[in-house]
Amino acid sequence: MKVLTVNFLTCAVKACKGTALSFPLHFRDAELVQQEMDFHPTFVRNVLLRVDWEGLKVTAAELGFTTLPAEKPEGEALDNEQLLKDLHTLLLETQVTEGKLVCGNCQHEYAIKEGIPNFLLPNHLGSAPKSEAAFVE
Amino acid sequence: MELPEASLHLPIPEAYEAEHVHHVYEQIAGHFSSTRYKPWPMVESFLKMQPDGSVGLDVGCGNGKYLTVNPKIFILGSDRSPALTKIASQHDHHSVVVADALLLPHPHSRFDFAISVAVIHHLSTASRRVMAIKTILDALKPSGNTSGMHGCLEKETKPGSGGRALIYVWALEQRGSRRGWDEGCEQDVMVPWVTKGEPNSAIHGTGNKSRKETGLKRRGKRYAPKDASQRTGREDSRSESEDMKSTVPPSTDRTEQEPSTEAIREFGTPKGGPSPDGREKSAEVTKTFQRYYHLYRSGELERDVVMAGGRVVDSGYERDNWWVIATRVIE
Structure with missing residues (x-):
């Protein structure tokens, strides 16, 4: 899974969703590989608009990438092709193949196997929310 | 207004779906995938x-x-x-x-x-x-x-x-499809998926490509038995909802796969030719999986x-x- 992907993931437990601690999920025992991908500056620039920068900084630091700018690059900064290439490498080419993603709120661990995290919950965590009854006619 | 259909198959919808949806797709994954390539x-x-x-x-x-x-x-x-x-x-x-x-x-x-x-x-x-x-x-x-x-x-x-x-x-309204469901039919149905070969042997769709999906009209009624599905096998082998030409069944698996050689490569299915089927057929085991649908x-x-x-x-x-x-x- 890509570093970019983690920026769009949170805990599957309903009670955790939206809590400050549940985003981003934290890597544990992450095994990384670099996989070369085609570089498209416009794509990187546009995806960057959608990235939660604070979350990305946390994720990147956990994986050992500590050179991210403090603020999300905007405007003219995005004309810097080297910066875009570096972000491309981090967001799209850096893949986590094995390890865990851990929720900072409930501490539940989601296993990552062969690059695919599994968010299926054990029964006691995954029951349907009570509000469901409201939809039944 | 429809009645809450829960009464048809409760007690627990999660368990019902686990058996009649999740388990089925896990078993037929490779086979199912080989039929799904046409957006x-x-x-x-x-x-x-x-x-x-x-x-x-x-x-x-x-x-x-x-x-x-x-x-x-x-x-x-x-x-x-x-x-x-x-x-x-x-x-x-x-x-x-x-x-x-x-x-x-x-x-x-x-x-x-x-x-x-x-x-x-x-x-x-x-x-x-x-x-x-x-x-x-x-x-x-x-x-x-x-x-x-x-x-x-x-x-x-x-x-x-x-x-x-x-x-x-x-x-529900698909009068023109081979299943012929229409207004007034039961909305909660079981739809069979028939595989040949070992269900788990082909995660990439190989060795499992001769398959068929049989039609049924309603749950509990006119469910196609095995012999019927064998007879109509090739004609029924396409997917239900991704069936883009429901009135013109392809004559063989090969016909069905030709539109997307890309998909064939990606999913590792041999590129056409009926040969993979020919030899394996005698040793294959037919298995029917029932999937739940709400139409x-x-x-x-x-x-x-x-x-x-x-x-x-x-x-x-x-x-x-x-x-x-x-x-x-x-x-």
């Missing part, structure tokens, strides 16, 4: 009109056939079946996760678009189907309450106008979207399926 035109155009760099979801992505449609966007696919997810993960431009549609692991309000094709109809109660739609809508960027109700897709997909979800479900009536999908707190931007019928494009409105 539906509506879904394809929806994905292609997303602006460069858009980020979206494919909820119930199956083998990931929609992940290849537009390389300029980023799709986070999810599926309940680990086996299908593994196949989908071959499309390495994107990412896939194993997740339940009712418990999606995504933050709210972050996504430009979402698709969910032939998924919601596998949930066995009305409230769970509405919940699934709500879960998808919650992930979308909210839209203001300003834009008009135009049916024109192009106009509706502007940056900043909020996220849009395209949802497809199987229709949607006209207007029902739109109703579910509204109940989920969404707004229907556009809706229609395509090839035995109802579809909607919906937004999430924050008042």
Whole structure:
């Protein structure tokens, strides 16, 4: 899974969703590989608009990438092709193949196997929310 | 108004779906995948009109056939079946996760678009189907309450106008299909999927390619027995809802696979030629899996979207399926 992907993931437990601690999920025992991908500056620039920068900084630091700018690059900064290439490498080419993603709120661990995290919950965590009854006619 | 259909098969919908949906797809994954490579035109155009760099979801992505449609966007696919997810993960431009549609692991309000094709109809109660739609809508960027109700897709997909979800479900009204369901038929049905060979032997769709899906008219009635399915095997071998030419059955598996050599390569299925079948056939074991479906009536999908707190931007019928494009409105 890509570093970019983690920026769009949170805990599957309903009670955790939206809590400050549940985003981003934290890597544990992450095994990384670099996989070369085609570089498209416009794509990187546009995806960057959608990235939660604070979350990305946390994720990147956990994986050992500590050179991210403090603020999300905007405007003219995005004309810097080297910066875009570096972000491309981090967001799209850096893949986590094995390890865990851990929720900072409930501490539940989601296993990552062969690059695919599994968010299926054990029964006691995954029951349907009570509000469901409201939809039944 | 329909009755709550829960009474048909309770006590526990989760357990029911685990047996009649999740378990089945896990077993037939490779085989199922080899039949799923042709994107539906509506879904394809929806994905292609997303602006460069858009980020979206494919909820119930199956083998990931929609992940290849537009390389300029980023799709986070999810599926309940680990086996299908593994196949989908071959499309390495994107990412896939194993997740339940009712418990999606995504933050709210972050996504430009979402698709969910032939998924919601596998949930066995009305409230769970509405919940699934709500879960998808919650992930979308909210839209203001300003834009008009135009049916024109192009106009509706502007940056900043909020996220849009395209949802497809199987229709009850499909008189022209080989199953012949129509208004008045039972909406909650079991649909068989017949495989040959060892169900788990072919995660990439090889060695399992001679398969058939038999039709049935209603649950508990006219369910095609084994001998009937064998007789009509090739003709029935296509997928139900992805069947783009339901009145013109292809004569062989090969015919069916020819439209997409790309897909054949990707999923490792031999490129045509009947030879793989010939030898294996005698040793193959036929196995039938029953999948649960809720067939949607006209207007029902739109109703579910509204109940989920969404707004229907556009809706229609395509090839035995109802579809909607919906937004999430924050008042």
